[in-house]
Amino acid sequence: LAPGTAHRIMTGAPMPAGADAVVPVELTTAVFSGAEPVEGAQVGITTAVPTGKHIRPAGSDIVAGQPALPAGTRIGAAQIGLLCGLGFSTVSVFRPMRVAVLSTGSELVAPGIPLRHGQIYESNGAMLTAAAIEAGAEARHVHFVPDDTTQFLHRLDEIAADADLILTSGGVSAGAFEVVKEALGMTGGVEFVKVAMQPGMPQGCGHYRGPAGRSVPIVTLPGNPVSSLVSFEVFIRDPLRAAMGLHLRRQRLRAQLTTALTSPAGKRQFQRAVFVRHPDGPAVTTVGPPASHH
Numbered sequence: 469l470a471p472g473t474a475h476r477i478m479t480g481a482p483m484p485a486g487a488d489a490v491v492p493v494e495l496t497t498a499v500f501s502g503a504e505p506v507e508g509a510q511v512g513i514t515t516a517v518p519t520g521k522h523i524r525p526a527g528s529d530i531v532a533g534q535p536a537l538p539a540g541t542r543i544g545a546a547q548i549g550l551l552c553g554l555g556f557s558t559v560s561v562f563r564p565m566r567v568a569v570l571s572t573g574s575e576l577v578a579p580g581i582p583l584r585h586g587q588i589y590e591s592n593g594a595m596l597t598a599a600a601i602e603a604g605a606e607a608r609h610v611h612f613v614p615d616d617t618t619q620f621l622h623r624l625d626e627i628a629a630d631a632d633l634i635l636t637s638g639g640v641s642a643g644a645f646e647v648v649k650e651a652l653g654m655t656g657g658v659e660f661v662k663v664a665m666q667p668g669m670p671q672g673c674g675h676y677r678g679p680a681g682r683s684v685p686i687v688t689l690p691g692n693p694v695s696s697l698v699s700f701e702v703f704i705r706d707p708l709r710a711a712m713g714l715h716l717r718r719q720r721l722r723a724q725l726t727t728a729l730t731s732p733a734g735k736r737q738f739q740r741a742v743f744v745r746h747p748d749g750p751a752v753t754t755v756g757p758p759a760s761h762h
Contacts, residue, residue, distance in 0.1 A: 566608075
């Protein structure tokens with residue numbers, strides 16, 4: 469553009485060479501015939517605009533070489549729009565881990581069915597499935613099996629074909645017959661230990677080889693629901709998220725403990741608590757005893 473001249477421009481169009489500002493048409497007295505201005509027409513500007521006004525410089529949203537999305541970002545609608553806007557047709561991602569959750573116990577009954585003497589409702593399966601989904605995985609709740617090694621191994625063979633991780637609950641303690649411990653003891657590949665923590669002392673970890681020879685990681689958790697959930701939080705959540713390239717630790721806060729606590733000698737004890745924000749600072753109050761059956 470020569471000095472003293474103007475050019476009509478539409479939103480999003482590149483700037484003509486020599487132009488350094490845009491005046492909205494509402495601030496002009498231009499008279500146009502149809503879509504284009506008449507050649508040689510006079511344009512009156514009613515309000516002055518500073519240099520650079522209404523111009524979006526290249527790199528004003530993101531500078532060349534600057535990371536657009538850090539590693540560990542979950543890809544959603546906004547991220548897809550950003551990637552396409554930057555010209556990326558493909559990106560490398562971690563796919564969600566496929567987790568199969570299986571509970572064991574002849575005493576278990578599905579919620580909604582009337583209980584008989586000696587039965588309890590099965591809660592671990594749905595709980596651990598939800599925990600895995602909250603951690604970012606694709607999880608499915610496999611129907612629980614009774615205390616029968618043949619049925620247990622048959623169910624493992626069924627789910628090992630397309631699982632990246634198998635989680636079981638129950639059957640790993642020190643009873644006379646622990647189905648998970650006994651069945652996986654026959655196949656090998658899984659180590660059973662006692663961890664110095666409460667709740668969640670009996671644990672098992674290793675690999676299960678399915679009928680097609682596929683080796684699948686398996687973690688066997690204790691059967692008490694609180695033990696099972698605490699064990700997931702302590703041992704599984706962070707490695708599961710790491711396998712998917714996600715950020716690991718939950719948010720951590722400092723707060724004043726309102727009651728005195730001690731752990732059993734030689735053990736780390738986990739307790740439930742309520743977190744409350746007070747005017748003089750956040751506080752934590754424990755709820756109930758630490759036993760795993762509560």
